[in-house]
Structures are given as C-alpha cells and as structure tokens.
Amino acid sequence: MRALNRSFTRLLNLTTRRRGDERLREEMESHIATQTEENIRAGMTPEEARRHARLRFGAVEAIREDYHAEEGLPFVENLLLDVRYALRVLRKSPAFTVVALLTLMLGIGANVVVFGVLNAVLLQPLDVSDPQSLYQIRHKQWMIGRLLTTSYPAFEDFRQRNTTFSGMAGIYGYSHAALSWRNAVRNVHGDAVTGNYFDLLGVQPEVGRFFHAADEHGPDSAPYVVLSDALWRNMFDADWGVVGTTVELDKRPFTVVGVAPARFHGAERFVWPDYWMPMVMEGSDILHNRKSVAVTGIGRLKPGVTARQATENLNAISAELAKEYPETDDGQALRLIHPGLFGDDGDVIRGFLWSVTALALLVLAAACANLATLFAARAADRNRELALRVALGSSRWRLVRQLLTEAVLVSLMGGAAGLVGARLLLGVLNRSQPFVGALTVSVDARVYLAGLALTLGSTLLFGMLPAWQTWQSSPLQMMKNGPADRMHLRRFALRDLLLGAQIAICTLLVTASLVAVRGMVRALHTPLGFQPQGAMLADIDLSQAEQTGDTALEKRKQIIEAARGVPGVTAAGTVSRTPFTGGMHGIPIFRPGTTEFKLKNSVLAPYVFTISPGYLEAAGTRLLGGRDVSWHDTTKTPYVAIVNETFARKMWGETPAIGQHFIVSGNLTEVVGVTEDGKYHDMQESPQPVVYVPLSQSEQSETVFVVRSRRAPNEMAAALARTLRGIAPNVPITVESWPDSLRDELFPARAATVALGVMGLLAAMLAVTGIFGMAAYSVSRRMKELGIRVALGARRTQVMSAAVGRPIVLLGVGSVVGLLSGIFASRLLGQIVYQANPSDPAVVGGAVLTMALLGIAGSAIPARRALTVDPSKLMREE
Amino acid sequence: MKQKMDVQQGTLALMVLKTLDVLGPLHGYGIARRIEQISGDLLAVNQGTLYPVLLRLEQEGAIASEWGPSENNRRARFYRLTRAGHKLLEAEKRDWEQTAAIIARFFAVKAQDLA
Numbered sequence: 001m002r003a004l005n006r007s008f009t010r011l012l013n014l015t016t017r018r019r020g021d022e023r024l025r026e027e028m029e030s031h032i033a034t035q036t037e038e039n040i041r042a043g044m045t046p047e048e049a050r051r052h053a054r055l056r057f058g059a060v061e062a063i064r065e066d067y068h069a070e071e072g073l074p075f076v077e078n079l080l081l082d083v084r085y086a087l088r089v090l091r092k093s094p095a096f097t098v099v100a101l102l103t104l105m106l107g108i109g110a111n112v113v114v115f116g117v118l119n120a121v122l123l124q125p126l127d128v129s130d131p132q133s134l135y136q137i138r139h140k141q142w143m144i145g146r147l148l149t150t151s152y153p154a155f156e157d158f159r160q161r162n163t164t165f166s167g168m169a170g171i172y173g174y175s176h177a178a179l180s181w182r183n184a185v186r187n188v189h190g191d192a193v194t195g196n197y198f199d200l201l202g203v204q205p206e207v208g209r210f211f212h213a214a215d216e217h218g219p220d221s222a223p224y225v226v227l228s229d230a231l232w233r234n235m236f237d238a239d240w241g242v243v244g245t246t247v248e249l250d251k252r253p254f255t256v257v258g259v260a261p262a263r264f265h266g267a268e269r270f271v272w273p274d275y276w277m278p279m280v281m282e283g284s285d286i287l288h289n290r291k292s293v294a295v296t297g298i299g300r301l302k303p304g305v306t307a308r309q310a311t312e313n314l315n316a317i318s319a320e321l322a323k324e325y326p327e328t329d330d331g332q333a334l335r336l337i338h339p340g341l342f343g344d345d346g347d348v349i350r351g352f353l354w355s356v357t358a359l360a361l362l363v364l365a366a367a368c369a370n371l372a373t374l375f376a377a378r379a380a381d382r383n384r385e386l387a388l389r390v391a392l393g394s395s396r397w398r399l400v401r402q403l404l405t406e407a408v409l410v411s412l413m414g415g416a417a418g419l420v421g422a423r424l425l426l427g428v429l430n431r432s433q434p435f436v437g438a439l440t441v442s443v444d445a446r447v448y449l450a451g452l453a454l455t456l457g458s459t460l461l462f463g464m465l466p467a468w469q470t471w472q473s474s475p476l477q478m479m480k481n482g483p484a485d486r487m488h489l490r491r492f493a494l495r496d497l498l499l500g501a502q503i504a505i506c507t508l509l510v511t512a513s514l515v516a517v518r519g520m521v522r523a524l525h526t527p528l529g530f531q532p533q534g535a536m537l538a539d540i541d542l543s544q545a546e547q548t549g550d551t552a553l554e555k556r557k558q559i560i561e562a563a564r565g566v567p568g569v570t571a572a573g574t575v576s577r578t579p580f581t582g583g584m585h586g587i588p589i590f591r592p593g594t595t596e597f598k599l600k601n602s603v604l605a606p607y608v609f610t611i612s613p614g615y616l617e618a619a620g621t622r623l624l625g626g627r628d629v630s631w632h633d634t635t636k637t638p639y640v641a642i643v644n645e646t647f648a649r650k651m652w653g654e655t656p657a658i659g660q661h662f663i664v665s666g667n668l669t670e671v672v673g674v675t676e677d678g679k680y681h682d683m684q685e686s687p688q689p690v691v692y693v694p695l696s697q698s699e700q701s702e703t704v705f706v707v708r709s710r711r712a713p714n715e716m717a718a719a720l721a722r723t724l725r726g727i728a729p730n731v732p733i734t735v736e737s738w739p740d741s742l743r744d745e746l747f748p749a750r751a752a753t754v755a756l757g758v759m760g761l762l763a764a765m766l767a768v769t770g771i772f773g774m775a776a777y778s779v780s781r782r783m784k785e786l787g788i789r790v791a792l793g794a795r796r797t798q799v800m801s802a803a804v805g806r807p808i809v810l811l812g813v814g815s816v817v818g819l820l821s822g823i824f825a826s827r828l829l830g831q832i833v834y835q836a837n838p839s840d841p842a843v844v845g846g847a848v849l850t851m852a853l854l855g856i857a858g859s860a861i862p863a864r865r866a867l868t869v870d871p872s873k874l875m876r877e878e
Numbered sequence: 879m880k881q882k883m884d885v886q887q888g889t890l891a892l893m894v895l896k897t898l899d900v901l902g903p904l905h906g907y908g909i910a911r912r913i914e915q916i917s918g919d920l921l922a923v924n925q926g927t928l929y930p931v932l933l934r935l936e937q938e939g940a941i942a943s944e945w946g947p948s949e950n951n952r953r954a955r956f957y958r959l960t961r962a963g964h965k966l967l968e969a970e971k972r973d974w975e976q977t978a979a980i981i982a983r984f985f986a987v988k989a990q991d992l993a
C-alpha cells in the first residue's frame with residue numbers, strides 16, 4: 001500500500017513535472033546556514049565555519065540527484081528523453097522514416113489481415129456449447145464438397161443403435177421454401193433438423209422457444225419454425241409478437257415458435273440458414289426412403305469416449321445395416337471430424353490459410369531484413385556521433401538503448417498504421433462480402449494482440465542488428481572512420497546475407513504468385529463439359545402449382561417452347577440439377593439380367609441427370625454420337641438414356657456404347673447417345689460416369705431451365721423473366737446467367753490468386769527497395785573511391801561493376817535460392833493452388849524475368865549516380 | 879554495495895522516525911543533529927543524505943512537513959510524524975528487535991553449544 005502510494009506520487013510528479021528543487025535548495029541553504037552559525041558560535045572564523053558546514057553536508061549535486069531520483073521515475077524520464085531524441089532523429093531523415101514506416105505498415109498490415117481471416121475461420125470456436133465433443137459423421141473416403149452422408153432411416157438406426165454418443169442430430173441443409181407472411185413473399189433457405197438439434201448444440205433461444213425431440217410424432221407432426229435473427233430483423237422487423245403467429249412455407253402453415261440468437265447459425269461457419277424446421281416436415285420421401293441420402297449427422301460423444309471408439313462403434317452398425325438392407329445400404333466405413341468447414345473442404349481451407357499465413361510471415365521477414373539493412377547502414381553513418389557520445393562518457397548500454405528506442409518507435413508507428421490499414425481493409429472486405437457464404441472477419445482482442453506481437457517481434461528482428469554492431473564497435477575505430485578491416489568486412493558480409501535472404505524470399509513469393517495466376521488461368525480453361533458462357537438459368541418453382549404427372553410435363557414443355565420463342569434464344573431445355581450445385585450422389589446401376597438389386601451387385605454408381613430434349617444443346621454439351629432424348633420417349637416406349645464417355649468406357653470398353661443396355665432405377669434402359677466428359681460435382685474430381693435420362697420417362701420433379709441465347713445476359717434475363725411470368729404467373733422465378741451462378745466455384749482459385757498476387761506485389765516492392773537501398777548506400781560510401789578510379793581512367797563498365805556489382809550478384813544468388821525453394825515448396829503451394837507446378841517453365845521464366853526487371857529498377861538510379869561521378873568536384877569536396 | 883546502501887538508508891529512515899517520535903516536529907538540521915548526537919559518526923560526513931530519505935518518508939505518508947520559523951528566525955521546513963508513521967515505527971521497531979535478538983543469539987553461540 002505504501003509502495004503504491006509512493007509510486008502514484010512519483011508518477012504524478014513525473015506527469016505534472018512538479019519539482020521540489022526550489023524546496024530542496026531552500027532547505028539546504030537553511031541547513032548550511034544554521035550549521036555555519038553554530039560553527040561560528042563554537043569559535044570558528046566565518047570563512048572556516050562555512051567551509052566546514054558545506055563539508056559536513058556532503059556533495060550537494062549528488063544529493064540533489066538522489067533527491068530527484070526519489071522524487072520522480074528516472075527510468076521513465078530517461079526513456080522519455082530517448083523517445084524525444086529518437087523522434088528528432090527520425091524527423092531529420094524523413095525519407096528513411098517514411099520508407100521504414102511504409103515497409104512495416106505493409107508487412108504488418110498484410111499479416112494482420114491474414115491472421116484476422118485465420119482467426120475468424122479456424123481459431124474461433126463454433127458458437128455452440130462444448131464444440132470439442134461435437135463431431136460430424138462422414139464416409140471414410142475423403143470427399144470434397146459433399147456434406148450429406150446417410151439416409152434418414154439409416155441415421156435413425158445409427159442414432160438408436162450406437163452406444164458411444166450422448167446425442168445425435170440430423171441436418172438436411174438444402175431446405176428452401178417461399179415464405180409468406182402478411183403480403184410479403186420471400187425465398188428462404190434453411191435447415192431441416194431433427195427435434196433434438198438445438199438441445200444437442202446447447203443453444204438458448206433469443207425469443208420464444210425452440211422445438212424439441214418431444215415435439216416430433218411422425219411425418220408432418222410438428223409444423224414449427226425457428227427464425228434466424230437476421231430473417232427476424234429483415235422480414236419481421238424484429239417484432240416480438242411474431243412468436244406464436246402462423247407463417248406459410250410453400251403454402252403450408254407453420255407456427256413461429258422462436259428466434260435463434262444473433263450469433264448462432266448452426267454447425268457450419270460459412271452458412272447462415274434463414275430458418276430451422278423439424279425434419280419431420282420435410283416430406284415422407286426423405287423420412288422413409290433409404291435411397292435418399294439427405295442427412296448430415298452430427299453427434300456429441302459421451303464423456304470419456306474417444307473418437308476412435310465411436311468410429312468403431314459406428315462402423316459395426318454400418319456393417320449390420322448393409323446386411324439388413326443390401327439393396328440400399330452399402331456399409332461404407334465412417335469417420336468422425338469436427339464440423340464447421342463444409343466437411344472435408346475444411347482440410348483444404350485449413351491448408352490454404354496456414355500456407356498463406358506462412359507466406360505472409362515470409363513477407364514480414366523480408367521486410368525486417370530490409371529494415372535491418374537500412375538501420376545498420378544508418379548506424380554506420382552515425383558512427384562519428386555515436387563515438388563522440390561514448391567518448392563523452394555515455395555508456396554503451398545507453399547507446400544501444402537509444403538505437404533500440406528508435407527501432408521500437410518506428411515499429412510501433414508502423415505496426416499501428418498496419419493495424420489501422422488492416423482494419424479498414426477488413427471492413428471493406430466484410431461489406432463487399434467476397435467470401436463464399438457469409439463470413440464476417442471481426443478485429444478482436446486476439447487480432448490486436450497478434451498485431452502487437454508481430455510488431456515487437458519485427459523490432460527484435462531488425463533493431464537488434466545495428467544495436468549489436470554498436471555494442472561491438474570501439475569508439476576509437478569509429479572516430480578514425482578507418483576501415484577497421486576485419487570488423488568491416490564481417491559487417492558487410494552480414495548485410496549481404498540479409499539482402500540475399502530478402503531476395504530469396506521475394507523470389508519465392510513472386511514464384512508463388514505466378515503459380516497462382518497460372519493455376520487460375522488453368523482453372524478458367526478446364527474443359528467443363530458445358531459452356532456456361534451465353535447461357536441463362538431460370539429457376540421456376542412449379543411445386544406450388546401442385547402439378548403432377550402429365551400436367552407438370554406439359555407445363556414444362558410449354559415453358560421450354562415459350563423460352564425458345566424469345567428472340568435471340570438458340571436452345572432451351574431443363575435439367576434436374578446443374579453441375580456444381582452440390583447434393584449429388586451416385587445412383588447404382590446394374591447389368592441387364594440382374595435380378596437381385598443389391599448394392600454389391602451394381603456395376604457403377606454414376607450421377608444421373610434428368611433432362612428434357614434440347615438441354616444438351618442449351619448447355620453446350622457436345623453429343624459425340626447417337627441422338628438427343630425426345631418428347632416421344634415416354635413411359636410407354638422403351639426406356640432410353642444418354643451416357644458420357646467415361647460411363648461408356650467403364651461399362652463396355654472399346655465396344656460402341658450405343659445400342660447397349662443397363663438397368664437404372666429398375667428400368668432396362670437402352671443407350672441412344674454418348675456425350676463428352678465434363679466436371680459435375682467440383683473442379684477437382686476425376687472423370688465421373690454420368691447418365692442422362694429423359695424427363696418424359698422419369699418421376700423427377702426438380703427442374704432448372706437452361707436457355708442459350710446470342711443476346712447480352714442482362715437484356716436476356718429481363719426478356720426471359722417477362723416471358724416466363726406470362727406463362728407461369730404467381731410463381732417465384734429467378735433468372736441468373738450461368739457464369740454468375742458458377743462464381744463461387746472459382747472462388748478458391750480467385751482467392752488464391754488475389755492473396756498470392758498481393759503478397760508477390762509486396763515482395764517485389766521490398767526487393768526493389770532492398771536492392772535500391774543497398775546499391776545507393778554502397779555508391780554513396782564509395783563516391784570518393786569511384787572518383788579516384790574515374791580520374792585514373794577506369795572504364796564505365798568497371799565503375800558500374802564496382803558500384804552495383806555486389807547487389808546484382810546478390811540478386812542472382814538470391815533468385816536462384818528462391819526459385820529452388822519455390823520448387824521444394826511446391827507441396828505448400830499445392831495446398832493453395834489447384835494444379836500448382838512451380839517448375840513450370842512459364843513460371844520459372846516469369847520469375848527470372850521479374851527478378852531481373854526488379855534488379856534493373858532497383859539499381860538504375862545508383863548506377864547512374866556512379867557513372868556521372870565528377871572526379872574534380874568530388875576531390876575538392878574533402 | 880548497493881544492498882549495503884539500502885540497509886543504511888533503511889536504518890536512517892528508522893532513526894528519523896524515532897527522532898520525530900521522541901522530540902516532536904523538527905526541521906532537517908535538527909533531525910541531523912539529533913541523529914548525530916545519538917549515533918556518533920554515522921552521519922558525520924554526509925548530513926545531506928538525510929533529505930532524500932525525508933522526501934521518501936513523506937511520499938510514503940509516514941511523515942508530513944510544512945514551512946515554519948526556526949529558533950533563529952529562519953524559514954525552515956518542519957517534519958512531524960503522522961499516524962501512519964507511528965504505526966510504521968512500531969512495526970519497524972518490532973522487526974528490528976526481532977532481528978537483533980536473532981543475530982545476538984547467533985553471536986552468542988559457541989562451538990560447544992552446537993556439539
């Protein structure tokens with residue numbers, strides 16, 4: 001308490017600059033005067049008395065210093081002095097300061113942005129209770145982009161038979177409906193979940209209540225809906241009274257029972273469902289059909305049970321099910337992962353983010369190397385000043401502290417600027433939502449802390465070098481400004497090493513960004529098996545019209561005809577689901593003559609698309625042989641199908657596929673056409689077998705209209721929407737150009753290109769400033785020598801090589817090291833970029849060219865200065 | 879070296895407190911004289927070192943000070959013990975006595991006592 005009191009007083013004195021100097025002086029005078037008087041009384045002469053009194057009092061100055069030390073906080077005072085001095089020094093060389101600040105700002109800013117995203121995506125726990133014990137059930141096979149794992153009946157079996165989970169909930173994430181309330185209608189997307197979902201995740205409603213397992217009593221028994229906070233605010237104006245009222249989802253009445261908390265959005269980070277409704281409301285097909293793979297299973301392990309035990313338990317159940325239901329359950333092995341990042345996409349996302357983090361740290365390392373060189377060069381230039389201070393009695397520690405103060409000051413300012421910049425950039429990114437799904441990157445305490453750590457870490461990296469040099473040097477040598485041979489050489493070598501390392505890092509980053517650009521270009525040119533360019537997608541919700549059988553087919557036929565009638569349209573058709581829209585899974589097919597339709601008897605599990613005549617033309621999928629499906633293929637005529645090349649090859653090898661038969665969905669089907677291969681689920685997939693069956697022979701009800709035209713997309717969209725509304729009034733219609741709807745699919749490649757492009761650019765800037773700094777410094781230090789050389793008749797090439805030879809050699813060596821490390825780091829790059837290949841000649845050539853250009857850009861000005869050196873002028877100067 | 883100085887400063891502080899306790903408000907010179915009289919040579923050389931100690935004690939709240947006329951009509955700063963100073967003195971005194979007793983016992987020990 002006493003100590004606290006005292007520190008407070010001292011701090012107060014420090015800040016108010018209150019000084020007891022006057023008081024001390026007066027007290028001292030009074031003291032000495034009294035003593036003198038006493039001495040005189042004791043018989044001394046006044047002279048002697050005063051002298052004696054002073055002697056007894058002691059060294060006045062020392063006491064005063066002690067007094068001040070007691071009074072204020074000497075450490076802080078010295079620090080303030082250092083800071084004030086450092087600020088003055090920095091202000092005196094504004095160019096240096098600005099370059100240093102910019103370098104740091106960019107380096108730290110880039111890292112903070114990357115860390116912010118990393119933090120939001122990977123480090124923040126899911127907003128559910130105890131996320132660690134929450135697992136998602138997946139097939140053992142690694143599958144990107146696929147979330148759905150089992151059918152609802154199989155899920156129920158897993159849930160009831162397992163002994164390792166305290167609870168298990170099923171999610172169907174593709175639920176969507178037209179939500180009508182009062183007079184407003186809105187298309188919404190949500191999750192259909194089992195009743196125990198909210199209890200399993202351990203969340204509490206913001207308003208009203210959630211539904212529970214006890215609410216479910218078979219199909220259509222629980223017409224309840226829970227709104228997301230966003231939907232509640234946007235559509236219901238955050239009206240508390242909405243709880244308990246009835247809304248319509250696809251014309252079916254649902255009671256709003258509650259609103260979820262604002263931060264809760266289920267177990268997926270990037271998905272923000274608009275609503276949650278009980279799975280029992282999703283229709284009896286999903287609830288009873290073991291073929292309908294519609295459920296993602298999540299579960300919470302019992303305390304003390306390991307993920308491994310649980311996996312074994314699930315696999316045993318899976319094997320049992322395969323025996324009990326051989327026609328539908330394939331007994332695939334399962335595994336458990338933590339949910340949140342689209343299942344196995346998480347591995348890709350994690351790899352990408354950590355790799356980008358590593359590259360961002362490399363940028364910062366290069367920036368620090370750059371700054372270290374700059375600071376060391378400056379310290380060397382200030383040798384005389386420093387030597388003078390040592391000679392005047394300043395301690396070495398004091399000098400080092402001074403230099404470190406400068407470094408800390410620069411990095412704190414740079415770091416602060418970087419943080420502010422990063423914050424602004426993240427704000428812009430959040431508003432423009434470039435991320436797939438919805439992700440808000442908040443700048444929280446952890447991000448600030450990371451920024452601070454990076455700042456201080458970089459200070460250590462670049463501030464220690466000049467400090468260490470000063471610590472090592474002797475004032476005598478510095479004063480003489482002599483060569484100090486051994487020392488000097490070593491110092492120079494260290495600086496060379498720094499520049500070399502910097503260039504190596506920059507080459508690596510430039511290589512990485514070139515690889516990313518190449519990858520992007522490749523991804524853009526991957527044959528998709530369809531031509532999104534020039535095609536429109538129209539989504540017409542016909543389910544509300546309650547049409548079945550012929551009338552539904554007729555309606556579609558009408559719509560296709562009408563679309564074909566729109567001027568400029570060249571082809572139109574429907575497909576059950578366009579490629580890259582997820583939720584696809586293979587359907588087992590059998591050879592002709594198979595009688596037992598058990599899964600183990602099936603030959604292939606191709607994707608099956610249901611198409612109308614004209615779809616292939618509208619999609620731009622080439623028909624390699626045979627014919628398109630036709631309206632004349634009906635349930636009364638033989639079943640036909642078109643297959644792709646992979647299917648044909650896998651089934652019949654070299655034998656022509658047309659005319660062959662196979663069984664799909666229990667129908668003996670004849671192949672009437674063969675199309676080119678394509679990509680169906682994602683860009684990375686291997687060639688997949690595909691079957692197209694005619695709409696007129698299938699019960700499939702989902703359709704998307706694909707319309708190809710020669711007109712501009714926006715013009716076409718409007719014309720198409722108008723025509724379609726004419727035929728199908730009062731039905732929600734969305735028209736979108738196909739490339740727009742595919743945007744998300746290219747997101748990874750685009751994100752990688754942008755991220756690596758920015759890093760490459762930063763690295764290139766650092767390389768230029770690094771080479772420039774080094775060359776300029778060596779030219780300015782050797783001006784005199786160069787002048788003598790010119791005076792003695794050196795040729796221009798000789799002067800050039802003396803002036804900028806060293807940086808150029810370093811550039812060469814550094815670039816080679818960087819290129820080699822780029823090739824060795826191809827695994828790292830492979831995490832980031834699709835089809836990464838750093839040894840691609842175009843990439844290597846591009847990197848070499850870039851580095852050469854950077855070298856020229858960086859050393860041009862110093863080289864010119866060296867060439868234009870005027871010996872007579874220079875010699876006169878000193 | 880540093881440690882020894884701290885010990886000296888500590889004892890000096892204690893002496894100041896005790897002096898003020900016994901004699902009531904006093905100015906710096908008076909305190910110095912008293913301590914000199916009692917302790918002999920401890921402060922003979924550097925009376926001035928008293929002032930940083932006084933400042934410290936005042937900052938800690940053990941003593942308070944104000945200007946006043948001295949006996950020879952000079953302006954002098956008078957220091958007096960505060961309530962907190964009293965408590966501090968009592969505590970320090972107990973500590974010292976304890977320490978002194980322990981040290982004394984150690985010095986009294988002879989080899990045969992430990993055998």
